Amino acid sequence: MHKIFSFGFWNSIARLILRNRIVIIVLIAIITFLLSTQWKNMRFSYTEANLMPDDHPVNQSYNDFLDKFGEEGNLILLGVQDSALFTPEKFKAWNRLTTKLTSFPEVDHIISPASLKELKKFEDPKRFEMLPILESESPNASELKEFENKLFSGLPFYENLVYSSHSNTIQSALYLNKELVNTKARKIFVLEELDPLVKEFEEKYDIEVRVSGMPYIRTLNSQNIIDEISLFILAALIVTSIIFFFFFRSIRATLISMLTVCIGVMWAFGVIGLLRYEITILTALIPPLIIVIGIPNCIFLINKYQQEIKNHGNQAKSLQRVITKVGNATLMTNVTTASGFATFILTDSQLLREFGVVASINILAIFILSLLIIPVIYSYLKIPRDRHLKHLNKRWIGGFVNWMENMVRNHRIAIYISSILLLTASIIGIYTIRISGSILEDMPKNTQFFKDVKFFEREFDGVMPLEILVDTKRPKGVLKLSTLKRMDKLENFIDDIPELSKPLSITRLVKYSKQAYYNGNPKYYQLPSSQEQNFIMPYAKNLESQGSLMSSYIDSTGQYARITTFMQDVGTEKMEEIEADLIPQIQKIFPEERYEVALTGKALLFQKGTNYLVRNLIVSLGLAILLIAGLMAWMFRSFRMIIISLVPNLLPLLVTAGMMGFLGVPIKPSTILVFSIAFGISVDDTIHFLAKYRQELKANNWKIKRSVYAALRETGVSMFYTSIVLFFGFSVFMISSFGGTVALGGLVSATLLFAMLANLLLLPSLLLSLERNIANKKVLKEPAMRIIETDEDDLELDSDNKKN
Template sequence: MAKQKKSKFWDIVARLILRNKIGILLGIITITILLSTQWKYMRFTYTEANLLPDDHEVNIEYNNFLKIFGEEGNLIVLGVKDSTLFTVEKLNAWNSLSDSFRASKEVESVVSIKDLQKLVKNTEAQKFDLEPFIKDSVKTSKDIAILQNELFNQYPFYDNFLFNTETKTVRTAIYLKKELVNTAARKDFVIETLMKKVKVFEDTYNLDVRVSGMPYIRTLNAQNIVDEIGMFVLAALAITSLIFFLFFRSFRATFISLIVVCIGVMWTLGILGLLKYEITVLTALIPPLIIVIGIPNCIFLINKYQHEVKLHGNKVKSLQRVITKVGNATLMTNVTTASGFATFIITESKLLKEFGVVASLSILAIFILCLLIIPIIYTFLPYPKDRHLEHLNKRWIGGFVDWTVRMVKEKRIAIYSTTLGLIIVCIIGIYKIKVSGSLIEDMPKKAEFFSDIRFFEEEFNGIMPMEVMIDTKRKKGVMKSTTLKRMNELEDLIIETPELSRPISVVSLVKYSKQAYYNGNPKYYQLPTKQEEAFILPYAKNSTSGETNLLNNFVDSTGQYARITTFMKDIGTDKMERIEENLLNKINNVFPEERYNVSITGKALVFQKGTKYLVNNLALSLSLAIFLISLFMAYMFRSFRMIIVSLIPNLLPLVVTAGLMGYIGVPIKPSTILVFSIAFGISVDDTIHFLAKYRQELQANNWKIKKSVYAALRETGVSMFYTSIVLFFGFSVFTISSFGGTVALGALVSVTLLFAMLSNLLLLPSLLLSLERSIANKQILKKPTINIIPIDSDDEDVLEESEEKK
């Protein structure tokens, strides 16, 4: 009766699976086909990852800015630093290249040297007329000399925008249409038009053209993500199947496992499409993750099947025991792994929430697929050959397990000393960890567009936009002299900040207006005095470029809001916080709160704030993972002491990894934040297997603790080693990525899981032996809520006889 109760549920599951083979296979095929129809809804992200909740004040400020001034990240820049550009042929060709982009439907406007306009005073109309620097084309070297003198010596308004007066670097600005900049049209323009034309120009005139700007960077970055999905999947399949084959020496078993994980990947992509989620740098990791996590499931199930066949030779009985005895344990370990990923759902970050949802659903899906497909396929196949079962007797694996047993028996003090030493050293390392909120830090360092980013940082102090928006709280308040002077004071601070580029705003236009009023004399590039305002400001207000008033680039249509645009270098969170603090102090001193609302925003700042937000939520996410798994342990073992003992060997690898990050200089950032919850959710699987087997051995060995610990260690050591090796090399696949964050994620999770294996094989049994009297309470461990590893029939008979004697 006891046997029936313990295995009733899984006996029913086994019967259902083995008696409905055809129906289940048809069902899996049907679901796979249905999910594959959702692939068409998968979308690749066309914007940076927004790490903040939609209702966060930083997002609200940014969206308010976009509502008033439109998309600020729509600028692509082309740059050339080459003295030979200033020849008649090459300069005209450069201007023609810039002109050619105007015809593209995705382009709103193009500003190049040829488009630069001089403000020329029109006294009669009381406005400035615009006169081009180059009317048609340059015809002689004398024309070029005149142009260079004007550009580099007489018009500071354009300095650091289209040229650098010190290095003579020249660039062209291409503004994409704001409504298209975050759509697939941007990719078409960048890949099919921009890059091809630039390549032809470079080859023809032997000039090195640098290209950058947020739309360009996003496009190539997204393309790298897409390219790497296939690379990761193939690499994960290759390395995990190779390791699997080396363990089992069976093409049949390897092929079955590949079928299972490939279907799992198809389901994952279907879930992404079904939920209409974008493929980001994080969700792109899920398909290979499913392969890496799915293969250990296959190892457990196939290993158990082959062990049973070797034991008694009955195929049906073997498959039934695979489901009843391994199914429950595999379910529990997959649930804990899914829980580690699911904790990201509570972060309120859309990016991490989507990652958590898809990853946790996919992990549960791969478990179901493994449990259904593997036993069913083996019902149609002949018995394994003797050579397929040889791995069950591998001496080198036995040698590794014997070493762990010997260490636990004889070197427990050394294990504790090493653990304590590691903790102390790693805590010191943790204090060295830095936080990084860089938009470009994880981008491929070897990519050409990354070196172009550094080029523009050096020549023009960055390409990542930062905006200051001034609300004067009244219409036409921007052009008041007091507002312009306050803005000028703030701009002086921005100019003094080496990490920021020279700002451009309505202040720059008003200064240029005064210069133009005094016939272009550069010494008058300054704000008008009180007396000059009356006759200079009307000129600025009336100046137009074609159909567009020049003020519209810097002031909204009501004249209430103004913007100051600057660009920032790729800097760390600490520097950015210092710069923001300095700017806010200046703003508070210069702009009275009762008269102005001033906010600092822009994509770079939003990303910085998002990183800090995630770091603050890291503790919450990890704490939830620990809490959920602790509840799970409590539900299984009904022992608070066992919870503590089980958590110690799994928290230790996290401390080691955090310390390692501090020592080798890997910062906390959106990609590396994932490491801790993922690794904890996976590493605790070994603990569950070991403790479940330990409890079983205690019952079988009449509560003899030492004998039970060593028996559990020998029994689970092999499977822990197999799965840990697969996981280690599986996650190592991510180190081939060109994205720094993905490389760090793969390397850190791999190292963490390796430490977790050693911790569970050495520290956990050592703790059980050292604390044996306080932990091994019969009443606590006798009847668990969940029987993780059902007892074999022979062992169960022995236990029942023992119970009857008592």
């Protein structure tokens, strides 16, 4: 392997690149064009991300439910808390609005106050019929007042379905077509049809309409993700270009770097389209991530080129040295970063696997693009002038390097004490970290649709469906009175849980049939006795053809029933408490030998998926540590060096985890990436430092102190520059409206800052303190590959600084 990565190999690569410049330009153009043709295959996710594998028992249970009853997240709610709605003009307008919405193919049916039906008993022949409560299409004020009183006091069947039990709020329920609810048609309907009609109604009649329900939330949430992709890319380009220009003071160098990362972004979108992956809240981060990681590559390459020009003024020689000397170093740092992301591929989560595949491929792609584009473009340009090289003589950075050297030389005990205190505080903070399986927690809090969610939580006790599937193990078993009573008992228990809404099931219709039998008296809204059931049954035979409630809550065989309740936006801990309360009650009410009952639904699925992701995080982080430790073992051939090099990289991760605990930032799908991303990137600094340190040991005849200080001064500036770029680059994510993305950006930025300080203060301190056991010829054998050639000095101090 030593021969493969030898200087001769990279020299051959340099000749190949510089002698085939036209071919390389054409190849990059062709690949970019071909990948751009794949953009059309990019798909935005129209459902919540499936966080668990398909064969997971929780997924199997949910899919079994979908087979019986179809998509349960197909309900959009329109709510109004305004008594003015019950005036003739506005009530008629509301009726027109709901009628208009019914005409769209995306809407299956609507339950609205204007179209409500009442169950009535007829004698000849004996039957129940659902008849309109309001017979007139244009009711007058007195008719509406009578209707309002009847709705709120005489029709408990519609409680929490049409009217709120807490106030005079009413809602219309739009049931979307189950075949279209998870397609692009839903997005078009919500954004281009529903929203404009609602806004027109609000403006014309001065009534605030609240809109919610999972299809609506998912649509606006995915639209926010789409909008933020372009925002992130633009912000990342602006921030990194400003920092780059500040370092180099060269418009030409800045434009070349921006061109390189822009092509990298185009490739990233092309890879997503080529692999037919959906754009989720995770894959949406990849294009700006490529910009942030790609700019340090450009800094290393361009800075080395300018240093070589300053030293001897020979352009061809400078370009050749850029490739041979910086190529190897940037290859290894990009490989370690890509490895950190690639560990996600080994998890069982499709969401993380897709993110890992696209991220690792494109990190290596941006390295290749940087190595090809920068030397080729510079080969066609004039040699940089003196004003382009002024940044190489900056003295202000020398103060930072001097401070680091002074701390390592004179204050190692303070560094160790600070590290131990940070570690102790972090461990305390880690114990306070909570896991969040909330679907809504990451959603933008300042948007109207999030405020509407909170409105429906107050008025109707929740919008996220929690389903209970009851298998009676025999056809028509649901309609047996014993089963209905068991279901009713469970529903009463659910109704007493504050975070859950009043359940919907077939028991409502059965109770309503008894009320109808007793001429609509609301005090008879209850399950019939066995004797009453015999009287009522002849009237109820035609109910199945009267409405959709029967088919919505019982399957065609009558063996399976569903109980639907809606949950408030509770965290994982509360959800687990509710589940722990429900399961014993279910087991008590429904004997296992006669019934099979399963909890499922979107809310439960997401909560279970988050817990599953946390376990995958631990696995992927462990794999990343092992993989990168293996790389370092191969490079440095020293077990002791592996241990000592992991310390300054693991400490920042523990500090970040502690910060999450103290700041109340939960572990969730969006923040779950922090550790693997930060570890994969921060270990680059360690590789640079140790490679330079080993080189200095050989150059200084194994004099340890001199080698440590020389390595610190030589690599300190490069670490500082790249860490600043990465810090501000990841800070771009903090402009997001998604709480999880904000936390991701802030935490990764903070972790990389801690990692830089740990690699520049703690790592050299450990090397000096353990010099007799660590830094000797037996321990530090000849590495399997040279990361930095003998005179490598990319992004290092100029000669003036070295004299300080």
